[in-house]
Amino acid sequence: MRAVPISANPLKLDVGSHKKCLTICFFLTIGTFQYGLDYALVGGFLSMPGFLKVYGYYSPELKRYNIDPTVQQLISSLMTIGTFISSLMVGPLSAKFGRKHGLWAASALNAVSTAIMLGTTSKAALYTARLLLGVSVGWFFTFSQLYVHEAAPAHLRGIVFAFYQIMLSVGSIVGASVDNGTHTLTTRRSYQIPLAIFFVAPTIQSILIIFVPESPRWLMVRGDDQKAEKALRKLRNSDIDEHEFQAELSEIRGSTRDQVEKNNKWLFLEMWRGTNLRRTLLCLSVVCFHAANGSSWVNIYTTYFLTVAGVQSPFSMSVMVTCLGLAGVIFSLSFTRYVDRRTVMIIGCSACALCQLCMAIVWTVTPGSVVAGKCVVAFIALFTFFYVAYSPTAWLVGGELPNNQLRPFTYGLATALNFVGNWLGTFTAPYFINPAKLGWSAKYGYIWFGTNALLVIFTILFVPETRDRTLEEVHEMFENKVPTHKFKTYVCTGVETYAAQGVAKADVLTERTPYTAEKENVQHIESQEVKKST
Template sequence: MVGGAVISANPLKLDILSHKKCVAICAIATISTFQYGLDYSLVGGFMAMPGFLEVYGYYDDTTEAWAIDPTVQRLISSLMTIGTFVGSLMVGPFSSFMGRKFGLWGATILNFIATAVMLGTTSVGALYAARLILGVSVGWFLTFSQLYVHEVAPAHLRGITFAVYQAQLSIGSIVGASVDFGTAGIMNKNAYRIPLAVFFAAPTIQSICLFFFPETPRWLVAHGKEAEAEKSLRSLRNSNIDEHEFQAEFNEIRLSTREQVEQNKKALFLEMWRGTNLRRTGLSIAVICFHAANGSSWVNIYTTYYLSIAGVSDPFAYSLMVTCMGLLGVIISTLYVRVIDRRVIMLVGVLACGFSQLAQAIAWTVAPNTKESGQVIVAFICLFTFFYVAYAPYAWLLGGEYPNSALRGYVFGVATALNFLGNWLGTFTAPYFINPLDLDWGPKYGYIWFGSNMILAVFTWFYIPETRDRTLEEIHEMFEAKVPARKFKTYVCTGVEAYAAEGAGKDHLEEREKGAVRVNETEERV
């Protein structure tokens, strides 16, 4: 499962330097995912800033400190999630007509409007509206950027580009926590206005760069613009690419995408639930919802609470340390994503997250409300964050690889929306389990999430197909052939090889196949 070459029809050179231009484009196309991590980190810090609470909170004479009404606090957080949910559902129809680039530009415009309102208003009603609009913007940034990367990156480098995507998100969290840490002591509106201004940075850089990037070749082919698609693919590949390789890849994309569009001419939202598409849609939704099902939402939100239990003197600084553990996890993942199967990464990730949840629950069961158990919990929160972020980008990756090119926007949008709904549900229900006034489980809540992660592990073992180094067209052929999940890795795709041969010439393709066989035999001997 870990070693051995995947039997792939990918006609390109399987290195990084030959595709450095496309990797750079993907990195810039995902820079706006910085926004999600930024918001997640910034707004949580606002709730402890006197400058913010003076405007949107009230002064509590009993505690002689600024506070905020719980309803206002919940709405500020939940409206963002609702906006993200709604925005993700809109991705399918919007992307079908406007494309991936216009989706990112639309997200930028909404981001600018929402941020300007939050900077200029002192009305809680206007703040609510801005949070909702910002949620739509963030939902579009996340989904459209991933769709773009799925459809332009070479098959063997999609894992690397998604690691970059996750790194952008983690960096956003670190920047948000750092800016909050620096402005928390300001006793006026600038305490939160300075951090909010950071929301303009990443989308501005990305929106300018997008003028120089092409629309994805698969989207163009799906809309009958094959000449533009060839031009797009050529601009995404290095100028010195071997023409045989280029024509083989383009022909594979052109003919397979044309076939997929012909198979799905009716109402696309209905087509995604029919025939072989039903399996693909179900897998995409399931694997993307791994994010909500492993318990990350409640661990991340209540980290500061457990830091205080552990006797940590500076919770803000230690929260930043936990966030850095996530960045470390995704950086390390770039070292193995090209050589370890997707199934192994997912399996190890959910098992590690599950046992991290179990360790917290056991510690609290044995010694509740003690400094020692708090320290154990903080340690396993760090481990949970490391392993979660080390596998999280590849759940997104798999979720976008499974749908076909005609339906990818619809399926990915629905899957993303359901994931955010699951995250909201986890966040909303957590207080009832851990609050002393309700069930008072505290970290024993981890028992539930341990069980959830074990279910994810079983699902991964039996149902997740292996797609490492496979082109999107190969993945389509295997689903259409109804290949069982455990046989994806060894299945030989004949259809896409025939398409590639039409573009590159049979002699060239046969030589590549002989080379692939020799590589595979060498690895097996090793």
């Protein structure tokens, strides 16, 4: 029998009983396709003659089209600024309008920005469009993650976050593949054809979420109990046992009321008070793991190392490296339900650290050689695989830590800081790897080996285990100031009591002999252990 955390999740701990919710969560994550798509497309545009003829200039010295460094930086950085701004706005907007309206707003901004980029030849208009696109991508990214955190059953949150990473990886593959197919065109079509893909995913998502309920936990925070119950019922299979449903609903209702009563109306300040301070700091830290892994500089400068390695078709090889990322996230589906969150994060960060270290050592021994270039490309591929395999877990844990009312504020701030961290890594990388500056090239990996090693230590010391825990259980454990290493085995009696009240209500509804709360608590814990061990 494998060791599992004691959970108050009253639902059946399988996949088949929750196919409806998994389908809804999959559609809600489609928008994250945009982030991967943009990441892959724009890097290719900067090497396309058709794009450079419009936004660059012809260099007699180079005998080819080139682009001004300032223009190049603005094209990439304005997108990042947009994601930063939009992530900070998620808290107040989400609290007032909900998760679905945030995704619709993202789709509208995406359509406007894409139309501008397709039709304009003005740099000023392009800059404006990039900023708007960044805002939309930030909202797609954050609103969808908030929704799936709050909609998915506790034991399946890992799977739905793999959906998000799959969509992001597919976006990167599509972007790199389309760039590879159009980069030889010398007209504006070379970049207009890839840009048109920006319309596809948001349009599909905007139509589908018409039929999707709002987040039941957001509705409960607003005090709309009846709407919350209807939303939760729409998320669960129609044949769900009424006792399971009422137990889950009662957990959400009781815990959310406790959370709302303890917070004042100044939620940005409430994030930093009492037990919320620990939760906020942990959320910010774990979400920013992605920036500290060093993925930004590895992804952006893959083509450079492909060139050093003597690869004939760097665009095609970039697609292959991106495909390894997709393989990594698909691989994560095989263990996300069965391996502790802390274990995944420790192994993932350790693997990223070793890949960064090996790249640096190889380049130190034989700098600039074809052999070194090939070794670096191999470790970039391995880094991509391990990083993408563990990455959804860091996003998942970051969103599980805040309480229901503060989640959009805390998670939005964490996402914004992560975008800043990624920008900082990308912006400073040239100073380390450019021969005209420090000229470290792949030796830059020594720094990122150090940051990944710190992440491993931080996870061991401070990150609690949340696998299979409901969001209400996580709240109770933080409120009770449970030490980090006791999260896994802690029994949440408060949440169990709420669940028992829900079961008692279901007994009345189904005209069944009522259980006592004490008896239900014991039977519930025992049934969870049996279900998990089989």
